[in-house]
Amino acid sequence: MNTEEIVQKQLEFYNDHDLESFISTYHDEIEIYNLMNNSIMIRGKEQLKNSYRERFEVLNVYANIQNRIVIGNKVIDHEYVTGLEEDKIKKAVAIYEVENNLIKRVWFVFE
Numbered sequence: 001m002n003t004e005e006i007v008q009k010q011l012e013f014y015n016d017h018d019l020e021s022f023i024s025t026y027h028d029e030i031e032i033y034n035l036m037n038n039s040i041m042i043r044g045k046e047q048l049k050n051s052y053r054e055r056f057e058v059l060n061v062y063a064n065i066q067n068r069i070v071i072g073n074k075v076i077d078h079e080y081v082t083g084l085e086e087d088k089i090k091k092a093v094a095i096y097e098v099e100n101n102l103i104k105r106v107w108f109v110f111e
Contacts, residue, residue, distance in 0.1 A: 001101055003070060003072075003073050003074070003075055003096075003098045004068070004070045004075055006025055006098050006101060006102070006103065007025075007075040007077070007096045007098065007103065009021075009025055010022060010025040010026075010096075010103060011063060011065065011077075013025065014052075014061070014063055015062050015063060017056035017057070017060075017061075018056075019049065019052060019053060019056050022052065022056075023045055023048060023049050023052075025102065025103055026045060026048060026102060026103045027045075027099065027100075027102040027103060027104045028044070028045050029043075029044060029104070030042065030043070030044065030045060030048055030103060030104065030105070030106070031043055031104070031105050031106075032048070032105070032106045032107075032108065033105070033106070033107045033108070034107075034108060034109075035093075035095070035107040035108060035109045036109060041108070055083070055084070059083045059084060060083045061081060061082065061083035061084060062081070062082050062083055063079045063080070063081045064079065064080045064081075064082075065077050065078070065079055066078040066079065066080055073097060073098045073099065074095060074096065074097055074098075075095075075096045075098070076093065076094070076095050076096075077093070077094045077096070078091075078092075078093055079091070079092045079093070079094060080092075090110060090111070091110070091111035092108055092109065092110050092111070093108070093109045094106055094107070094108055095107040095108075
């Protein structure tokens with residue numbers, strides 16, 4: 001699979017709330033950052049799994065891609081996410097970095 005296909009699969013698993021498949025698209029040492037202050041929000045697959053379990057089981061999240069840019073091993077998605085806050089669409093930009101067919105790093109910016 002190429003970089004964009006991996007990120008697309010991850011998105012489909014996210015929207016299907018398929019936690020195990022979603023997690024399988026990430027590197028064991030995944031790092032997810034808040035781009036605004038470059039702080040690490042999530043480190044490692046176990047923390048990723050724990051963080052997303054509630055989103056899938058309770059919050060019923062769904063991400064709608066507004067725009068996608070692919071450059072090298074990076075995919076930049078402009079997303080509208082529902083389910084994180086009641087009756088609100090959360091606008092976000094996600095930058096995915098893929099290494100060896102797994103998502104290794106993600107940077108998020110939220111409006």
